Amino acid sequence: MDDLITDLERKVADPMVDAAEREMQLGRGDEVSFGPGGDTGVGVVESVPGKASEAQFSGALGEGMEAAGEGAAMLPKTYAQKFSPANRDDLRSIFTDRGADALEEFVRRLELPPEGLAQVEIPTSAGFRKVDRLFRDSANIVLREVKHYASATLTRTERITQELNKDIAILGSFGDALVDWHITGNISQDFLHELEILSMELNGRFRIVRGNPFNIIL
Numbered sequence: 001m002d003d004l005i006t007d008l009e010r011k012v013a014d015p016m017v018d019a020a021e022r023e024m025q026l027g028r029g030d031e032v033s034f035g036p037g038g039d040t041g042v043g044v045v046e047s048v049p050g051k052a053s054e055a056q057f058s059g060a061l062g063e064g065m066e067a068a069g070e071g072a073a074m075l076p077k078t079y080a081q082k083f084s085p086a087n088r089d090d091l092r093s094i095f096t097d098r099g100a101d102a103l104e105e106f107v108r109r110l111e112l113p114p115e116g117l118a119q120v121e122i123p124t125s126a127g128f129r130k131v132d133r134l135f136r137d138s139a140n141i142v143l144r145e146v147k148h149y150a151s152a153t154l155t156r157t158e159r160i161t162q163e164l165n166k167d168i169a170i171l172g173s174f175g176d177a178l179v180d181w182h183i184t185g186n187i188s189q190d191f192l193h194e195l196e197i198l199s200m201e202l203n204g205r206f207r208i209v210r211g212n213p214f215n216i217i218l
Contacts, residue, residue, distance in 0.1 A: 076113070076133060079120040088121070095123045103174040107134070107141050116142075122170065129166035140178045143170065144209075149185035153217045156191050164198070171205050184211030189218050 083091065091109060095102045103122075110117060116135025121128050122143070132146040145163065147154050154160075167179045181195065192208075199206045 076115040076118045076135075078118045082110075082117060092121070092123060100174065103141055103170075103177055107136070110134070112136055124166045124169040124173070126162070126165045126169045129163070129170065137178070139176065141174070141176050142178045142180055143167070144180040144182055147181060147183045147185075147187075148211075149183075149187065151186075153186040153188050154183060154191060155188040156194065160191075167206065168198075168202070171202055178205050178207060180207045180209050182209040182211055183214065185213065186215045186217050189216050192216060 079088070091106060094106045094109070098105055112135060116133050118133050120131045120134040122131060131143045133144040135142050135144070145167070170177050171179060195208050199208060
């Protein structure tokens with residue numbers, strides 16, 4: 001898996017690769033063998049240098065690392081790769097035509113493979129939510145957000161607040177939904193505490209998945 005992650009890092013960091021080409025280079029939909037994920041390492045440090053945001057870097061790399069760590073047989077295809085714009089418009093209409101079972105019908109029509117789909121757009125009362133990976137876990141529908149902060153620190157920002165508001169809206173509308181935040185790297189102690197409170201308030205339907213490493217920044 002280390003060789004795969006090194007290759008992902010090289011491709012994501014290459015400034016000559018535009019977003020669309022980068023996604024193709026990362027091999028979504030191509031069969032890739034992954035080894036099992038390692039044990040989660042948790043550390044506590046006082047501070048960490050880095051930019052306030054590294055979303056562009058963390059997105060594709062973090063999703064690749066998350067899929068590899070979960071033992072997926074391949075990187076999931078994206079929603080846009082599997083469905084045309086017209087088909088996506090049709091799928092979006094499910095959320096206006098149906099009620100509490102809209103998410104279940106949406107997922108049924110996606111015909112999810114075991115590894116799920118990446119970058120799936122779901123309408124919410126707070127706006128569209130683009131889910132990093134959507135997959136089934138037994139009877140549950142899991143919406144996974146992947147955060148990979150190797151140099152910066154994950155904390156509450158306006159964008160993070162918007163994502164959380166949309167996730168809460170989804171959980172409030174669909175009883176069969178679970179939301180995972182898969183976090184690798186650095187997270188502020190205060191923000192981790194906020195997420196833990198949110199998880200308790202939502203009876204565990206909002207879950208924090210600790211990647212490796214998992215560093216709590218004081």
